[in-house]
Amino acid sequence: MIRVFIVDDSATVRKVVAEILNSAADIDVIGSAQNPIFADKRMALDWPDVIVLDVEMPQMDGITYLKKLMVEHPTPVVMCSTLTHDGSATSIKALGLGAVEVVGKPTVNLAAGLNDSARDLIEAVRAAALVNIKRVVSGVSASARLSSKKPSPARPAPPRGKATRTKASDTAGGRASSAIAGVASKADKLIVIGTSTGGTQALELVLSQLPVTTPGIAVVQHMPEGFTKPFAERLNSICEVEVREAGQGDALRPGLVLIAPGGRHLQIQRRGFQFYARIVDAPPVSRHRPSVDVLFRSVAKFASAKVLGVIMTGMGEDGASGMKEMHDHKAKTLAQNEASCVVFGMPAMAIKAGAVDDIVPLEGIAKCLADFA
Template sequence: MRKKNQISVLIVDDSQSFREMVAKKLVVDPQIQVVATACDAFDARDKILKYDLDLIVCDQEMPKMSGVEFIKRLLPQYPIPVVIVSGNPKIGPEARAVGAMDFVEKPNGVSSKTFEDFLLELILKIRLAVKSRVILPVQKPILQRIENNHIQQISGNGRSSDRLIAIGASTGGTEAIYHILKNLRVDSPGILIVQHIPPVFSKMFAERMDAQTPLQCKEAQSGDYLESGRVYIAPGDQHMRIKRIGVKYRVEVFAGEKVNGHCPSVDTLFDSVAREAGHRAIGVLLTGMGSDGARGLLEIRRKGGYTIGQDEASSVVYGMNKVAYNMGAVSVQSALENIHQHIFTALKE
């Protein structure tokens, strides 16, 4: 029987010995209970219907359907956080881009990682995933998309605005960004996003945001002009900045050296936003490791812009946003679930 406050977990892996070993070892954490195991994605679907689950640990390499495909095809119907495991570390960015809460590399003959190392990391990431309580959304119905397009036409979507929203994030940021975008209005000012993410996966992330939020989202290209209700996500291997042209803002993406260890860099975007938009800008810095974006957020605030930092309790990693808060770059610090409300407030001023 499931105890109060325990995390109920389903383990999905085609290897019976691996399933049994993980299920047996996870009991070392009294807060985790493995309620079921499954041998493939279709077996997992049946278990999802049978059990009340808090999280799924899913192998990437499985017959019939891979872990990434499982997330893309089945989980939009069943909004449960997923941690993908694989012996291939390159799967991590792809898994996160399509909605996995996190990734853990399996021990193999190539790496020095032991099963004990794997288990400790898995336990930590199960706890973090459930703590953040961010889950995959139900796919947006066609009728809702039609209604949103109608609202966009009424509200004048497609027109430029002298207001803009700039968002920066790193570790844990893809789900934090989703949570904000899904709650914004379709007549919101143009939104610029830098998420630390590898190339190719930035396009997948943009496509996911386009499908699962009311806004029109795309991977940014040089020559794009900001329009209301539209979101521009920096390519995974290029910086992004803006240039004010009359009453409009033009997007520029370009290759360059890493800034603060990253390309794209949040600071590169925020610096241009402070310079070109000033008091018309709203800057948002979310969860992430390091300090990228903190200095740029301070510049936005110095130029009269409104700045928001995600708080520690709702962050997967309280790093970039912590540095920004400590240096006085944050107008208001907020839990993730309330950030969209602060954006609404700032837009009324």
């Protein structure tokens, strides 16, 4: 049984969230509080397995409490946020501070059955209960180091389509020529990545180490609609490569990372030697939208030694069957190892399916991507 405590200043939200979670046979809401100060006092008597935390509250906001919690009593946290731009951006910040999942505030009419937002909340709590909290805390430290770095003049997002040229030309003399040659040699290569719980911190670590000569990358990170754009913006602020939310028809190229938009599927189409993003409004696949399997299957049809598939930390089996299709069509594939995963679910299922060539610790994935040739 997963024991959950809810912290939200709205009595209505606390009631709705409790009703949703208590409708699941494996979840028990053991208490709630209107702010972190009261929550600490009540949880001290019976500490929960997972905390569902609001972002904006009086007396102490969710971000401040999250920082305190990860130092004093590390506990898996699911951030429950309104789908405003400010709320979404703050929730993304929370993921770098130790929250393991982020969901929009749900609505429910139990008589009519659970809607998608309610099911997302239940699955987020289940995923949070499985996390390796030591890996989460370790990721917080790494995220803090990345955030403290001052961006170089090349770091701000350039105009669309100009990132590779701008950043390569900012390199002095011979290094610029070398970078341009490196870009040209990798223009017909593609990397696809799938991840879920723990993936935001993992992607920060991996993508922030990549040079602009890295082949184009398409990423599915399980995340609700409204959260992927601020997530991409955060990544772009700490990476040398350009990172943005994928748009319909975006052309992939070296030095560009496209993040699948929340609530929609991302597929890759190939025309000649060029790869393009295709955004699809379609039902969830294995409960996920975007789905890693949808991305991986879209490249399996033209997969070859010039395509690399990567599956990282996350709960469940999304991506395993799609990666097997890629593997069977001669794509190179790798999975994050168990010791470095926050949740060793998706990589484990891909390994079990016989879809993985290499198993790599998180700290070694960036080199595999940068060296892909």
